[in-house]
Amino acid sequence: MFSSIRHGLFVALAGFTVLICLVYTGLALVISYVTEDMLVDRLLEREAQYFSQHGTLLSPNDDLIRIYRSADALPAEVREQVGGGRVRAEISTNSGPHYHLRTLDLPDAQRLYLLADVRPLLVVSKLFQEVGGLLTAIALGLIALALLLAYLLSRRLVAPLQVLAREVRSFAPQGAAAFSAAGRRDEIGYLAQKLSATLAELHAALEREHAFTRDISHELRTPLTVMHNTLSRPLAEPGVAQLQASLVEMGNTINVLFALARAEHIASETFDLRGCIEDSLLSLLHEDAPLVMDLPDRLAVVGNRHLSTLLINNCVSNALFHGGPGSQLSLSFAGGVLVVENTVDAAHPAAMQGFQHGQNLLLRIADAIHWQIRFHAGTAAYRVEITPQISP
Known part of the structure; x- marks a missing residue:
């Protein structure tokens, strides 16, 4: 009870x-x-x-x-x-x-x-014989007054806790974790603040879990379908390359999903974005691949280094894969915007359709590190514009 x-x-x-x-x-x-x-x-x-x-x-x-x-x-x-x-x-x-x-x-x-x-x-x-009745009445009156004061005092002291308990009891699972006692400068205020922060962290963790489950189902369906279709017929050299590309894409997708699921526990920092771009190009770009790069010697930005690296890797990887074997990759930075652009070879269309699902992941990465990203698809080129937080 x-x-x-x-x-x-x-x-x-x-x-x-x-x-x-x-x-x-x-x-x-x-x-x-x-x-x-x-x-x-x-x-x-x-x-x-x-x-x-x-x-x-x-x-x-x-x-x-x-x-x-x-x-x-x-x-x-x-x-x-x-x-x-x-x-x-x-x-x-x-x-x-x-x-x-x-x-x-x-x-x-x-x-x-x-x-x-x-x-x-x-x-x-x-x-006591003469005034005992009066003394007893006074004593009982004082006891009654003390009980009344005890009742009022207990009600006053416990009222903030009762308000907090009612707010917690009526708290909606999807509502904002804000309590009226959070502004108090005592233990109840501290309890309300910690409870609000804990509920917010719990809901954020649940949201990341739901997003992770949803993205696993959504983002991996396309490469799995491609691999299934490829394996349903005799493999040739293009089919093997397509399987390899799908495996690489699935690996990148899984890395992104896990990084987003752990995003809250990775602090932001100031780092050199050019270094991340160069590391990505060295790991993904072939020696004879055409590349045009117009970047400053140092590009100091604020964000999460791991998520930023995944963002650049996915942009470069998608540009190389969907542009075709003869496409040209260019990277430039002007006006606070990093542009990743690849030409599209009309004679060699992209081997894989459904690039929209990759955009969803990139948008989520940019939102997690408080950057902006925009996509511009054309018949001759595909351009991605990334607006990072520039370090002051």
Whole structure:
């Protein structure tokens, strides 16, 4: 069963409040009775000191105290205590008197018994008899006030947590992870911020997983179809080349998909894009392939080096494959735009159709590193324009 934290906090505060009230009430009673007993004991002690100093049997200074020379003359209730060997005692009787006894041994081996009936001094008992109802009403009123304050305090303290819990409970799976308590400068605000960030990261991971699953199905279907069609007939030299190209394309696609799935965990940096372009050309371009390159000596950009390299590799690979064996590849950079262009040999059409599926991957890579990419298809040339983030 769901238990509210507000109820638990209220019970704790209310229990602590009642406990404090009971403890202080008991402590006040103990102090009152101890003070009363100390006062009576002080009166008996003063009389005992007087008789010890003067050694005479004068009448006591206080009318409440009586002197007995023999234990037999003491009241019956007091004789029982003296017979038990007690020299100091407090005796409460059912008949009304409340005695305090103190035994005094004089130097001449004479024993005296100082007995005080302290009923007139029992202020605490009379106080509770006269104003006990009022004191009880005040105590109950204070307890009720303390319980009300505990309720209001628990409600005030737990209200932000309850709001956060309601927002989390009503949070839509596809909604934005934003909570009203995120602006607070306390532990609840920190919790809301971390919870919002965690939910955002979780949804981003789920989106990448869904995109990865979708792209695996979409992007690999075309090369697999080409390979299946090629294998359905006797292989010749063009067929083997087509299979090899399809395998290369599938490998590039898988690399891109995995890179996009891990894109959140790869930080951006400033790097030289010309170096990435040169590495791509060295790995993909044949020695006799026609190439025109007009790039600055250093091209500092901001982005993810791994994804940027995959973007350039795919652009160059697609240009070489779809342009045909006699196509010319050119790369230039002007006005903040990198242009990758390949001529199209009309006598040797591209061996593979459906280049649109490759564009989708390139668009996703560019979006992941916050670059822009545009495609321009013509009858004589195919051009890709990449706008990277230039390093300041």
